[in-house]
Amino acid sequence: MEKLQHLKEEALQAIESCETLSQLQEKRVLYLGKKGPIQDVMKMMKDLPPEQRPSFGASVNEIKSAIAALIEEKKARLEEIEMNQRLEKEKIDITLEGYQPTIGNVHPLTLVQQELEDLFIGLGYTVAEGPEVELDFYNFERANIPQGHPARDMQDTFYINKEVLLRTHTTAIQTRQLEKHAPNPIKVICPGKVYRRDDDDATHSHQFTQMEGLVVAKDIKLSDLKGTLEFMANKMFGEGRKIRFRPSYFQFTEPSVEVDVSCHICNGKGCPVCKGTGWIEVLGAGMVHPNVLEMAGYDSTQMSGFAFGVGVERVAMLKYGIDDIRHFYTNDVRFLKMFKRFD
Ligand code: PHE
Numbered sequence: 001m002e003k004l005q006h007l008k009e010e011a012l013q014a015i016e017s018c019e020t021l022s023q024l025q026e027k028r029v030l031y032l033g034k035k036g037p038i039q040d041v042m043k044m045m046k047d048l049p050p051e052q053r054p055s056f057g058a059s060v061n062e063i064k065s066a067i068a069a070l071i072e073e074k075k076a077r078l079e080e081i082e083m084n085q086r087l088e089k090e091k092i093d094i095t096l097e098g099y100q101p102t103i104g105n106v107h108p109l110t111l112v113q114q115e116l117e118d119l120f121i122g123l124g125y126t127v128a129e130g131p132e133v134e135l136d137f138y139n140f141e142r143a144n145i146p147q148g149h150p151a152r153d154m155q156d157t158f159y160i161n162k163e164v165l166l167r168t169h170t171t172a173i174q175t176r177q178l179e180k181h182a183p184n185p186i187k188v189i190c191p192g193k194v195y196r197r198d199d200d201d202a203t204h205s206h207q208f209t210q211m212e213g214l215v216v217a218k219d220i221k222l223s224d225l226k227g228t229l230e231f232m233a234n235k236m237f238g239e240g241r242k243i244r245f246r247p248s249y250f251q252f253t254e255p256s257v258e259v260d261v262s263c264h265i266c267n268g269k270g271c272p273v274c275k276g277t278g279w280i281e282v283l284g285a286g287m288v289h290p291n292v293l294e295m296a297g298y299d300s301t302q303m304s305g306f307a308f309g310v311g312v313e314r315v316a317m318l319k320y321g322i323d324d325i326r327h328f329y330t331n332d333v334r335f336l337k338m339f340k341r342f343d
Helices: 002-016 021-032 035-046 050-089 108-121 150-154 171-181 221-235 290-296 312-320
Strands: 134-135 162-167 187-195 207-217 244-249 251-264 281-287 304-310
Touching: 002 021, 002 035, 002 050, 021 035, 021 050, 035 050, 108 187, 108 207, 108 221, 108 312, 171 187, 171 207, 171 290, 171 304, 207 221, 207 244, 207 312, 221 244, 221 251, 221 281, 221 304, 221 312, 244 281, 251 304, 281 290, 281 312
Parallel strands: none
Antiparallel strands: 134 162, 187 207, 207 304, 244 251, 251 281, 281 304
16 A cells, blocks of 8 residues: 555656656556556555455555546646647737838830720720731731732831741731621721831831721721820820821821821920921821722721721830830840839
């Protein structure tokens, strides 16, 4: 009995001094498992006189349940401590200053393109795209520029083979759109990259961006084109802009016009940007040539249309005062960072 008492004290103390749940588990195995000091004492029972066995057994059970009770209690305490330690360790200090994430910029050409798209979408246009690797057929034939026609020289072309080329203008998107929608009315803008065999310098690039507009319906007139372009000029370059048409030549429009916008820097008085003329040449336009309509499947006696093509780089350069087209393509982050869209 004395040994039992001693064992009990030793066990309770050992349990009490456990600092972790895994230490506690070791003690549980030791004192309540199949092999251990208590089991050893139990083996002594057979050597006792029979009348002492019941009270000895009862004592052993009492000790076992005291140990089990203390283990449970200790377990609860250790679990709480460990939980508190974890909460402490995983605590997020919400008073810390946050990181300023680096946010990329929208490229200035994308900005201007989106701005143009938005204003035309507001007028009821839809946006149409087409392939950059294009058939000669849609780029030239359908634009009323047949094989061998001198107008092809105006647009020095990258050919892939005799029939396939890199489109030289977004008019290629137009001719596809006309074919797709004929004989029904159409109102689209066609933005995209175009390619020409130009030597790169401050104002020329072998790859640049155009956006073309096309409206075909009954009774479309040159005055509709003028009103539309005046609206665009005011939105892009500020209120009060005037536009003027000068006669020009494009194979796919008749009549064709070169469109000037009154200078947004000097308001028409004359300055270096407009080279003293008060006007800036911004785009080409005209009434869709009857041949172009007929080839696509329209009856040109019933339907008419206008088309215009604007250089997105040119608009961006005028709008932001950029003096070299190559800035758009050399990806100098200091340049790109200057353009932000505030919505
Ligand atoms: N496609 C012409 C060019 O690239 C621009 C243009 C478009 C002119 C539509 C008239 C009508 O120069």
